[in-house]
Amino acid sequence: MILSLDRSRIFVLVLLAALALLPIVATLGGEEFYIGQFRRILIFAIAAISLDLILGYGGMVSLGHAAFVGVGAYVVAILVHHANEETLFLGFIPGTFEPLITWPLAMLVAGAFAFVIGLISLRTSGVYFIMITLAFAQMVYYVFVSWRTYGGDDGLRFRGGDTLAGFIDLGDDLTFYYVVFAVLLAVLYLGRRLVKSRFGRVIEGCRENERRMRALGFPSYRYKLAAFTIAGAVAGLAGGLFATHEAYISPSIMHWTRSGDLIIMVILGGMGTLYGPLVGAVVFMLMEKFLPDYTQHWQIVFGPVLVLIVLFARRGVFGWVLPARAGGRGHG
Amino acid sequence: MPLLLFLEQTLNGLQFGVTLFLMAAGLTLVLGIMNMVNLAHGAFYMLGAYFAATLVPITGSFFMSVVLALAGAAAVGLLTEMVALRTLYSRDHLDQVLATFGLILFFRELVKIVWGPIAIFMDVPDLFSGRVEIVPGAPYPVYRLLVLAVGVTVGGFLWWLITRTRLGMLIRAGASNREMVGALGVDIKRLYTLVFALGCALAALAGVMAGPLYVVDIGMGDDILIKTFVVIVIGGIGSVRGAFVAAIIVGMVDTFGRILPSQFGLSATIAELAIYILMAAVLFWKPRGLFPAAG
Numbered sequence: 055m056i057l058s059l060d061r062s063r064i065f066v067l068v069l070l071a072a073l074a075l076l077p078i079v080a081t082l083g084g085e086e087f088y089i090g091q092f093r094r095i096l097i098f099a100i101a102a103i104s105l106d107l108i109l110g111y112g113g114m115v116s117l118g119h120a121a122f123v124g125v126g127a128y129v130v131a132i133l134v135h136h137a138n139e140e141t142l143f144l145g146f147i148p149g150t151f152e153p154l155i156t157w158p159l160a161m162l163v164a165g166a167f168a169f170v171i172g173l174i175s176l177r178t179s180g181v182y183f184i185m186i187t188l189a190f191a192q193m194v195y196y197v198f199v200s201w202r203t204y205g206g207d208d209g210l211r212f213r214g215g216d217t218l219a220g221f222i223d224l225g226d227d228l229t230f231y232y233v234v235f236a237v238l239l240a241v242l243y244l245g246r247r248l249v250k251s252r253f254g255r256v257i258e259g260c261r262e263n264e265r266r267m268r269a270l271g272f273p274s275y276r277y278k279l280a281a282f283t284i285a286g287a288v289a290g291l292a293g294g295l296f297a298t299h300e301a302y303i304s305p306s307i308m309h310w311t312r313s314g315d316l317i318i319m320v321i322l323g324g325m326g327t328l329y330g331p332l333v334g335a336v337v338f339m340l341m342e343k344f345l346p347d348y349t350q351h352w353q354i355v356f357g358p359v360l361v362l363i364v365l366f367a368r369r370g371v372f373g374w375v376l377p378a379r380a381g382g383r384g385h386g
Numbered sequence: 387m388p389l390l391l392f393l394e395q396t397l398n399g400l401q402f403g404v405t406l407f408l409m410a411a412g413l414t415l416v417l418g419i420m421n422m423v424n425l426a427h428g429a430f431y432m433l434g435a436y437f438a439a440t441l442v443p444i445t446g447s448f449f450m451s452v453v454l455a456l457a458g459a460a461a462v463g464l465l466t467e468m469v470a471l472r473t474l475y476s477r478d479h480l481d482q483v484l485a486t487f488g489l490i491l492f493f494r495e496l497v498k499i500v501w502g503p504i505a506i507f508m509d510v511p512d513l514f515s516g517r518v519e520i521v522p523g524a525p526y527p528v529y530r531l532l533v534l535a536v537g538v539t540v541g542g543f544l545w546w547l548i549t550r551t552r553l554g555m556l557i558r559a560g561a562s563n564r565e566m567v568g569a570l571g572v573d574i575k576r577l578y579t580l581v582f583a584l585g586c587a588l589a590a591l592a593g594v595m596a597g598p599l600y601v602v603d604i605g606m607g608d609d610i611l612i613k614t615f616v617v618i619v620i621g622g623i624g625s626v627r628g629a630f631v632a633a634i635i636v637g638m639v640d641t642f643g644r645i646l647p648s649q650f651g652l653s654a655t656i657a658e659l660a661i662y663i664l665m666a667a668v669l670f671w672k673p674r675g676l677f678p679a680a681g
Contacts, residue, residue, distance in 0.1 A: 115480045174666055178673045181423055181479060185619045186669050189662040192612060196658040310612060314425075314487045321484055354495035360488030361470050364481045 065375045066329050070239075077231045089227045090299075095339045096234045097295045100241050102319040102331035104288035109317065110326030111249055112281050113261030117184050117313050118171070118191025122286040124308030125167050125194060126160035126293025131303040132204060133159065134215035151215045153224070153298060160294030161287040167194070168286020172279045188310055198305040209304025216298055224298060234295055238332070241288060245328050248284070257281050318360065324370030333371045390524045395645055396638070397520075401530045403637025404537020408592035409614040410621070410629040411544055412585020418624020419561045420578055422471065423479050425486040427589055427614065428607025429493035434459045434590025435597040435606060436501055439508045448511035452594050456587045463586025467579050475578070494604050505603035533595045540588065541630055548626060557581060561624050613640070616665045622675030632676060636661050 073096070080088040101123050108114040133156045136142065136149025143149065150156060171190045178186055204210045216224035224230040248254050259267045260274045267274050297303050306312070315338065323334025345352035367373075413427045437455035445451050470489065474482050509515075510529045517525035548554035556577055559567045568574040593606070600606065617636050621628030643657030668676065 115483060117483065174670055178669055181417060181623060182619060182669060182673060184423065184479060184483065185615050186666065188612065189616060189665050193659050193662040311608065317484060318487070351495050351499055353491040354499065357488040357490070357492030357495065360491070361485045364485040365473055368481070
């Protein structure tokens, strides 16, 4: 089974190998510009994968996922900001530059946000769930828009926070790329373990038929809440990486249309597949980056294309290489 | 708070409330009857404002421009429904969210191409540009009173349409059980198209009325769309009555939310939080909104 090389497995291996080799090829070709570009893409891929956990596997249409990315990003930004200023956050928490502290904290805080938001949101379902996740994301958005200490609407620019474990220089494009790539691999591996586990099966069961899962004795609410929290924490990690990548953060990262972008990445690549969102993030962000070079108005084409994808190609790019049965989605 | 300021803000709150209601009425019907999440509703708000802003200098008549803008938005809505949305009714919410998000991108870019990325300013029509003293010592813009009157009139019209006419009866019946209505020989497809176009016209009306008060730009539909969803969810999906009550509540909370913090030395943007907290609280205690529609 492990050695069986079906089409999807080959596809994934080729994709990951290409991503692993990309910086080397780019450096040899003198196009270092692409390294930073793809690092950004990989970071968003992590966020999209985290969304896939609840959207694809759990069937929870959350329209507020960008808020967790934003919270994670602000955790890193605020800690580094205070380390620079040598002041205390809220008067008692010292800042720090160390990503080994800031990134896990970004996960922790974003996970805590996801837990509280999930606690209330998951009581509802359907349209109400979509709307309440959106509403909570807007709340978080406006908190940061009005929080003048950290730049408010203008955002927060900061220096430092790019030396990992005291000796790994993230300021170096190549090094930081491979750090992000390693995080992505870890997220993919652990994500895969998670969805193949009993826990993952229960989550999928809740997507297909929640009432039946409850009748079988599974406390579906708690399972879904756990999944929602994990997804939020991973999104927070992506946010933390993003803050370090940009050395700048503004509330626009968590505008509700950003959550829409994340959903697009998941669907474009193929939801409920984990690798799909990675493909989707690559495709979407390359389009976002390079199509404006050809026409400034690429969205007038992309919008209808999105409608067509929904109508005719629901399985996404990754769905094409998958065997017909696996990785499909539920009808819930 | 001084009494005059309180009165003025109450009127502002009511006026914003009826604007929200115009948006929410169409959207809640589409959502309730067709079970369709339409993120692109804000686009018709934007289109209405742009149409009117363009037509006013051409026709020279505010009233004419409004009528034409509504007709234009309804026509675009009709076309959108027939081309793209009709096939989505039977799909799940995720597909609808995604496809209508695609429509937002399309319409935004279209507006950017036609009108350019810079905001347009729309003048208050001369006839309504003055101020009146409803209460001695507190002059209030006539135009805002007009918006209020239009909103209340449309609200009354909708109430009449839905509770007193055959069309309204079919709409209500469709919301309760669409298969049954179809089986009884009603052309449910045409009914849906009609309701959708009506919703688009109402959204355009809201956009036209808001045009002179705020600014006509690409993002204008995004912000109000979210607030409209808050209204619908608080009111209960599918309930026009609920939408009206919730719109007034949200309009009031939003308006006073902007005033009160400054009275206590807080930043005004924190007020944006108020309506979302309100919505979360309502959903926590009443997961189906204040006026859950039957069926």
